[in-house]
Amino acid sequence: MSATLSLAAKRGFDTETWLQRLIVAAGVLFLLLALLVPLLTMLVKSLQNGAGEYIGLSNFIAYFSNPALTESILNSLNIAVWTTLIVVSTAFVFAYALTRSGMVGKKGFRLLTMLPLFAPSLLPALSMIYLFGNQGILKDWLPVDSIYGPVGIVMGLSFWAFPHALMILITAFSNSDARLYEAAKSMKTPSWRVFLTVTLPSVRYGLINTIFVIFTLTITDFGVAKVIGGQYNVLATDIYKQVVGQQNFQMGAVVSVILLLPALVSFIVERRVQRHQSSQLSARAVPLQPNKAPLRDALLTLFCTLVCGFLLLVVGMAIYASFITFWPYNMALSFNNYRFDMMDGGGWASYFNSLQMSAWAAVIGTAVVFLVAYMSEKIKPMPTARKLLQLLAMLPMAVPGIVLGLAYIFFFNQPNNPLNLMYGTMAILVLNTLVHFYTVCHLTAVTSLKQIDNEFEAVSASLKVPFYTTLRRVTLPLALPSVLDISVYLFVNAMTTVSAVVFLYSAETTLASVAVLHMDEAGDTAPAAAMAVLLMLTSLAAKTLHWLISHQILQRTQRWRQR
Amino acid sequence: MTTSTHYLQIQHLRKSFGSFTALDDISLEIKEGEFICFLGPSGCGKTTLLRAIAGLEQQEEGRIVQAGRDISTLPPQQRDFGIVFQSYALFPNLTVSENIAYGLANMKIPRREREQRVQSLLDQIHLPEIGDKFPGQLSGGQQQRVALARALATEPGLLLLDEPLSALDARVRLHLRNEICALQRKLGITTIMVTHDQDEALTMADRIVVMDHGRIAQIGTPEEIYRQPATEFVARFVGSMNLLPARVLSHNQLMLGRKEVQVPLMLPPCDEGTLGFRPESVQLHAAPWGLDRSEQLVFQAQLEQVHFMGAFVRLELGYDAELPQIHVDLPVEQLHSLNPAVGRALWLSVPAAALKFYPQEGQNRNPVSEAGHNGQMNLGVAAMQVAGA
Ligand SMILES: Nc1ncnc2c1ncn2[C@@H]1O[C@H](COP(=O)(O)OP(=O)(O)OP(=O)(O)O)[C@@H](O)[C@H]1O
Ligand SMILES: [Mg+2]
Numbered sequence: 001m002s003a004t005l006s007l008a009a010k011r012g013f014d015t016e017t018w019l020q021r022l023i024v025a026a027g028v029l030f031l032l033l034a035l036l037v038p039l040l041t042m043l044v045k046s047l048q049n050g051a052g053e054y055i056g057l058s059n060f061i062a063y064f065s066n067p068a069l070t071e072s073i074l075n076s077l078n079i080a081v082w083t084t085l086i087v088v089s090t091a092f093v094f095a096y097a098l099t100r101s102g103m104v105g106k107k108g109f110r111l112l113t114m115l116p117l118f119a120p121s122l123l124p125a126l127s128m129i130y131l132f133g134n135q136g137i138l139k140d141w142l143p144v145d146s147i148y149g150p151v152g153i154v155m156g157l158s159f160w161a162f163p164h165a166l167m168i169l170i171t172a173f174s175n176s177d178a179r180l181y182e183a184a185k186s187m188k189t190p191s192w193r194v195f196l197t198v199t200l201p202s203v204r205y206g207l208i209n210t211i212f213v214i215f216t217l218t219i220t221d222f223g224v225a226k227v228i229g230g231q232y233n234v235l236a237t238d239i240y241k242q243v244v245g246q247q248n249f250q251m252g253a254v255v256s257v258i259l260l261l262p263a264l265v266s267f268i269v270e271r272r273v274q275r276h277q278s279s280q281l282s283a284r285a286v287p288l289q290p291n292k293a294p295l296r297d298a299l300l301t302l303f304c305t306l307v308c309g310f311l312l313l314v315v316g317m318a319i320y321a322s323f324i325t326f327w328p329y330n331m332a333l334s335f336n337n338y339r340f341d342m343m344d345g346g347g348w349a350s351y352f353n354s355l356q357m358s359a360w361a362a363v364i365g366t367a368v369v370f371l372v373a374y375m376s377e378k379i380k381p382m383p384t385a386r387k388l389l390q391l392l393a394m395l396p397m398a399v400p401g402i403v404l405g406l407a408y409i410f411f412f413n414q415p416n417n418p419l420n421l422m423y424g425t426m427a428i429l430v431l432n433t434l435v436h437f438y439t440v441c442h443l444t445a446v447t448s449l450k451q452i453d454n455e456f457e458a459v460s461a462s463l464k465v466p467f468y469t470t471l472r473r474v475t476l477p478l479a480l481p482s483v484l485d486i487s488v489y490l491f492v493n494a495m496t497t498v499s500a501v502v503f504l505y506s507a508e509t510t511l512a513s514v515a516v517l518h519m520d521e522a523g524d525t526a527p528a529a530a531m532a533v534l535l536m537l538t539s540l541a542a543k544t545l546h547w548l549i550s551h552q553i554l555q556r557t558q559r560w561r562q563r
Numbered sequence: 564m565t566t567s568t569h570y571l572q573i574q575h576l577r578k579s580f581g582s583f584t585a586l587d588d589i590s591l592e593i594k595e596g597e598f599i600c601f602l603g604p605s606g607c608g609k610t611t612l613l614r615a616i617a618g619l620e621q622q623e624e625g626r627i628v629q630a631g632r633d634i635s636t637l638p639p640q641q642r643d644f645g646i647v648f649q650s651y652a653l654f655p656n657l658t659v660s661e662n663i664a665y666g667l668a669n670m671k672i673p674r675r676e677r678e679q680r681v682q683s684l685l686d687q688i689h690l691p692e693i694g695d696k697f698p699g700q701l702s703g704g705q706q707q708r709v710a711l712a713r714a715l716a717t718e719p720g721l722l723l724l725d726e727p728l729s730a731l732d733a734r735v736r737l738h739l740r741n742e743i744c745a746l747q748r749k750l751g752i753t754t755i756m757v758t759h760d761q762d763e764a765l766t767m768a769d770r771i772v773v774m775d776h777g778r779i780a781q782i783g784t785p786e787e788i789y790r791q792p793a794t795e796f797v798a799r800f801v802g803s804m805n806l807l808p809a810r811v812l813s814h815n816q817l818m819l820g821r822k823e824v825q826v827p828l829m830l831p832p833c834d835e836g837t838l839g840f841r842p843e844s845v846q847l848h849a850a851p852w853g854l855d856r857s858e859q860l861v862f863q864a865q866l867e868q869v870h871f872m873g874a875f876v877r878l879e880l881g882y883d884a885e886l887p888q889i890h891v892d893l894p895v896e897q898l899h900s901l902n903p904a905v906g907r908a909l910w911l912s913v914p915a916a917a918l919k920f921y922p923q924e925g926q927n928r929n930p931v932s933e934a935g936h937n938g939q940m941n942l943g944v945a946a947m948q949v950a951g952a
Binding site for chain 1: 614617618619638639640641642644645646648650652654655656657665666668669670713714716717719
């Protein structure tokens with residue numbers, strides 16, 4: 001019996017299963033080497049001295065006995081709490097207005113709120129300088145002495161984080177059940193009680209989720225604080241200062257570990273909450289039709305106009321300032337600030353480097369993400385490895401960019417690491433960017449794959465068609481819209497990210513977003529704004545192109561979607 | 564190694580999901596060209612067994628031999644079968660023709676021949692015109708037939724169908740039943756169909772495998788399953804059956820409720836069990852004269868309700884307050900000749916051959932009956948009655 005079994009097992013050797021195993025193993029290896037091992041290396045570094053000897057917690061003791069450093073923890077928390085408060089409450093009202101009111105012009109408002117997604121986080125900070133800085137046009141409106149500090153950081157971050165909060169809350173508000181409202185109305189419940197007893201509970205998970213997402217985003221932000229923080233130190237800028245300013249890598253690692261903690265905690269809470277939210281709505285729920293209430297709608301329109309006005313003001317200011325010849329002495333408009341070759345930061349070359357890097361990240365990244373998501377969702381072999389794959393794919397969400405960047409230095413810059421060849425090349429920038437933004441892409445791919453019938457693989461196996469043929473002929477075409485979404489998401493984020501790549505570029509691979517940082521450091525605020533504007537326009541162009549292409553492709557290849 | 568005439572042999576198959584045993588020591592043999600139904604309630608492991616045969620689930624123990632080849636550990640692509648899922652799993656972005664030709668593409672068949680094959684399959688499913696449509700543009704029944712054509716396109720030796728009709732409305736379902744049967748007979752392809760619908764199994768299958776909690780409860784032709792349900796479970800699940808809890812008093816004496824009756828059976832040595840008989844096996848009499856109690860069960864019950872069911876009437880009779888009502892099905896004419904009034908006491912007789920006694924679970928698992936040998940009697944009528952009920 002056992003002899004026959006082993007004989008059968010030998011006959012059962014088939015290339016397809018082995019190919020699947022190989023891809024799963026490659027996926028696990030990829031995420032281990034590009035994510036987990038660098039992070040662990042960083043953890044080890046935080047326990048070593050400059051010479052690489054193990055010194056236990058001495059670095060941490062040194063850190064906590066230095067009040068100049070520990071102050072940053074409170075500063076970071078302060079910034080994160082205030083920003084979260086402002087952003088979440090604003091986005092809450094805004095999302096309510098967009099989903100539940102009879103307000104007109106919702107589409108327009110919604111489009112305007114997407115604007116910050118395309119700007120590098122440095123852009124609002126630069127705008128703040130022109131609006132409220134020492135020579136700012138609205139300087140007198142500022143209630144505090146100086147925009148350089150917590151107020152500037154909170155305002156800049158609020159601009160940048162707003163669309164993220166809005167997206168989650170709109171989803172939460174959209175999951176409404178009209179039957180509950182009808183029941184409440186039939187019992188003559190006053191509307192404030194309806195709000196407290198029906199509306200609020202139905203969005204509670206979305207709300208908690210938003211709070212944690214925004215908290216994570218803001219406590220880990222680097223760009224805004226760097227540009228407009230002045231003397232106000234936060235954890236992310238401390239890492240940068242320790243590493244770039246003082247070459248104290250150990251202390252950089254210590255601060256990174258400390259920054260990783262709140263991010264991890266809020267990540268775990270967020271995942272927990274997420275699980276609740278999806279199962280909340282019953283399949284028989286009836287979607288709510290927003291009703292009109294003139295006074296409420298007018299007030300909400302005013303509110304949304306103010307918010308969008310602020311967003312437009314910030315963007316408009318940056319654009320305007322980028323064309324001013326020499327603020328505030330020569331207000332004539334010119335393209336002088338766009339002559340990047342005259343400035344620090346790598347000039348136009350860095351812009352083209354950014355384009356190249358983003359294109360690679362979009363192309364390679366989409367392929368990797370989709371393949372890994374496919375393997376983790378649709379195939380049978382190696383269940384444990386696939387679980388690990390799913391877990392690792394979620395982790396990047398919890399890792400702040402600047403921490404990932406530093407971890408990459410530690411891991412890839414080791415002389416005895418064969419991967420060290422990548423150090424200073426375009427490849428490491430692409431890899432880092434891909435890993436940094438991996439989770440959202442992975443979730444997008446998984447969501448669309450889950451909507452595809454699970455039996456397709458079984459059917460094609462029964463028809464003796466290899467799985468890769470079905471992947472190419474069926475699964476990929478079906479998931480095409482989300483594949484395009486992933487690629488444009490990667491492109492835009494690769495264009496605008498600063499934090500993760502700020503440690504990793506070399507003289508040949510300077511990037512535009514980093515150039516913004518350097519020009520600002522060198523005092524060339526206007527060219528910095530110009531570059532930031534250029535990045536934003538490029539991202540917008542990419543998004544428009546994506547929209548046109550997907551429209552075209554979907555028209556042509558998705559004929560079957562029409563009935 | 565296996566020289567038997569059986570096309571598919573399943574030996575001691577076992578499969579569990581964590582601590583839950585989905586398949587428990589399943590053994591089964593299927594002849595070439597047979598139409599087999601796996602029948603059982605939801606969650607009894609029918610789909611799991613089908614998927615194990617397809618290689619889509621890997622069993623922990625046991626062997627599967629198909630056409631003399633041990634396929635126990637082969638991956639699905641190295642086995643020889645076509646499959647239709649409940650969801651049909653048609654590729655929505657490919658046309659009907661492309662769907663059907665999907666498995667032909669890598670068989671190195673010239674294009675012309677491929678097109679011919681597709682067209683002849685479309686003809687066989689009586690949908691010659693729909694080749695250029697997309698699955699989303701078809702009705703459920705049409706989709707189902709396309710899925711069938713796709714599974715048959717590569718001419719597999721074994722066809723597996725997992726509840727292929729359950730997503731369709733009743734009328735289409737009846738029509739497709741016949742169509743699938745006709746196609747199967749014509750092609751002579753060995754077929755296994757999973758269903759939880761007893762009518763479907765009784766009318767379509769050559770043999771039925773009744774499953775319960777991961778185990779096989781009974782294997783047999785529809786007639787055997789209907790006439791000789793091996794366990795109380797099968798009796799309850801297939802057709803309708805009067806099942807009366809009883810205490811055993813002696814080898815031929817039962818306590819039914821508070822009444823003692825003599826039964827024309829050799830009862831096994833046990834304390835309790837269930838006495839079962841089909842509603843249509845009961846005969847009604849105005850008086851007990853001439854009824855032989857050693858050849859039939861005879862008792863008196865009160866007529867409580869009469870339901871007109873079309874071809875027959877169903878009477879509900881009360882025998883004992885502690886027992887469930889007894890159902891009796893009669894042809895309409897017979898009722899007229901008897902013409903009983905509600906409330907009247909009638910005499911019932913059940914021939915020994917139609918009586919089953921199931922000892923209580925865990926006491927003695929062999930059912931007792933006298934009629935194991937004369938299964939040739941025409942009970943197709945009864946089966947149809949059930950199918951129509
Ligand atoms: N992948 C799985 N993991 C865990 N349990 C499973 C899995 N697949 C099936 N089961 C369990 O095994 C049992 C048998 O499942 P199976 O799908 O074979 O039932 P079925 O007889 O086809 O029922 P139905 O008529 O509902 O389709 C069920 O209790 C089910 O919950
Ligand atoms: Mg099933």
